[in-house]
């Protein structure tokens with residue numbers, strides 16, 4: 001009987017391809033087998049035919065396995081397994097950075113191949129639970145401190161999960177992340193551990209994630225020196241942003257909605273992670289200095305950093321603060337509309353914070369809860385309002 005997976009074997013060595021084909025023919029998970037003799041052919045094949053798994057060599061003429069993986073993962077949802085003689089941390093890490101999901105070292109046994117295919121199957125099953133599509137990644141960030149980024153991620157995550165959405169909250173606020181605290185969970189895990197051992201990034205992320213409730217998982221940020229050292233061992237010395245962006249991508253494999261807390265918009269991780277996100281929500285409050293920073297910050301995001309304007313929206317928190325500027329006036333000055341206006345409610349916010357719960361669980365009819373519900377609706381629609389003319 002034919003198995004469910006279509007596998008593409010990419011290697012410039014015809015003998016190796018033939019040997020691998022024999023192994024795959026004996027493999028119960030495999031149906032169709034395709035071949036390509038270099039990276040360029042591999043990208044062409046995967047963009048034409050539906051491929052589930054790619055076994056990708058690293059050193060090849062015309063286009064090597066790393067560039068091919070980077071291109072192929074843009075055009076195909078295939079699960080790429082790097083195949084290399086060089087059992088070097090370096091290749092593995094670079095392969096993961098360009099979108100590979102797994103790694104096999106030549107020569108390998110039928111059992112090792114089978115285990116890797118099993119992991120690919122598990123990843124496919126997870127994808128079909130999400131309707132075959134990766135989850136939507138929404139990143140919260142801010143140009144000030146204390147605007148409410150972390151609170152909003154925690155509250156929205158709990159709210160979305162209460163509607164039976166599979167939600168993953170990812171704390172990308174390296175060193176200072178406190179999302180676990182707002183969600184009321186204690187753990188020593190973090191996404192730094194994803195990079196320490198080899199294997200599928202999504203699988204590893206699932207291991208690092210902490211279950212908050214039925215439909216909500218949290219991936220805490222690396223904050224301790226030990227966790228930061230793990231990131232370095234994973235090869236991300238000066239590249240924490242890279243690691244964070246890959247984590248955000250991998251999290252899409254775990255849930256329908258991924259909510260990331262990126263902390264400061266110009267911090268170590270936010271700029272890189274922003275390029276991976278589907279939507280970026282900048283949280284601000286209505287005081288003059290904050291709005292000044294916001295205006296300048298938005299220019300940096302869309303101008304200097306080249307983010308598409310439609311991906312960036314602003315959420316005004318504590319919009320009715322006494323002495324704050326009226327939202328209408330702010331919108332005019334900024335030349336854009338806010339995606340949501342959330343009222344100040346210090347008592348409720350503090351209570352939610354102290355209990356590690358969301359405001360909707362404490363006071364379901366409060367104004368803050370109601371505006372949070374409309375924010376979630378906007379986020380789920382992917383609706384970003386157009387610029388005011």
Ligand SMILES: Nc1ncnc2c1ncn2[C@@H]1O[C@H](COP(=O)(O)OP(=O)(O)O)[C@@H](O)[C@H]1O
Pocket residue numbers: 142144145146147148149150151152283317318342343344345346347349350353368
């Ligand atoms: N709408 C609100 N009304 C009153 N207090 C709020 C509101 N939103 C957040 N807070 C409070 O603001 C403080 C800072 O929030 P936090 O989410 O940690 O900000 P950030 O992550 O942007 O630094 C917290 O004490 C939180 O309870």
Ligand SMILES: [Mg+2]
Pocket residue numbers: 149150151173178263
């Ligand atoms: Mg925060």
